[in-house]
Amino acid sequence: HDWEKRVRYSCRVKTEKGIVVLVTGAAGFVGSHVSLALKRRGDGVLGLDNFNDYYDQSLKRARQGLLDKQGVFVVEGDINDAPLLKKLFDVVPFTHVMHLAAQAGVRYAMQNPNSYVHSNIAGLVTIFEICKSANPQPAIVWASSSSVYGLNSKVPFSESDRTDQPASLYAATKKAGEEIAHTYNHIYGLSITGLRFFTVYGPWGRPDMAYFFFTKDILQGKSIDVYQGLNKVDVARDFTYIDDIAKGCVAALDTAKKSTGSGGKKKGPAQLRIYNLGNTSPVSVPDLVNILERLLKVKAKKNIISMPSNGDVPFTHANVSLAHTELGYQPTTDLQTGLKKFVKWYLSYYGVPGRISKG
């Protein structure tokens, strides 16, 4: 009873638009930021997360604490738990689902392939199934990934570019998700918007990502491995600041059309969209390290090594003109500015080395 009360309280709506969102992966990096952004403007927001141990669970708990303070309840559970989802939908008529829960990371798939199938394929289908049967059917916004472009040599990457050569199992499951989205849109009239995020970074970020563990290792005086691509070409990423991504997610949610229901025949076709959300200006990993050295005021010990063939791609670069035109998406934070905010958060959360330490 108390549980139901908390669910309802979390979903109370403070605007006329009446938007109530189920955010999966809410204790995650992107999910926590997006949940807060939605809550801040008065939407009803309920989180769902299984708090898995892919990385430091205490960081997920800390994000949960942050959400809790702002009135967002994060239900602990798996996206494959259909009865739990049914229970949530019985209590709350969600207008939208922001589906951000997934098994992220490229290298982890070498040892844990089934985790990707479980969360990114089976879990996605479970989410689409519950949305299909819900009344009203919520519009869905979900996270795909820039990794679907694989070893694409044509830059910048546009949504219409080929995505038939995923370089990792992670990428393959995201690509599969896009195909599955097509089917649910086509057969059941679900409104589905997929967002291809490009290397998201910022405060409350993911400890398994390079900018994060570089910061940790540089501060601890440990050496860092800096990968080089073929022919000693620097690896580069289109690093995108979390606030820009969160804004893009909210804009995608606001632009998502209502689902039309089975077949979509009566009310016209339901929306099926896919957008790049990136920063449009790739930075090489050596330049990333230079920025971190300046911000941390510590010189990094670097091992320059060739990139192992574990699923990473050498280069990413987003063309965001479609998201700009249709969502009004416009990234505004350069890497230097965004990393400054990340480092500030990192030092306040983990403490200055030698004084306090959590990690």
Ligand code: NAD
């Ligand atoms: P994250 O790991 O911090 O967040 C994902 C959250 O989902 C975690 O809290 C995890 O506990 C939860 N989760 C995982 N499997 C679950 C399951 N089966 N049931 C319930 N909860 C589950 O990752 P993130 O960086 O916030 O990524 C969010 C989404 O964006 C993911 O879909 C990811 O693939 C995608 N993405 C992220 C990036 C990036 O650079 N961060 C880039 C491209 C795509």
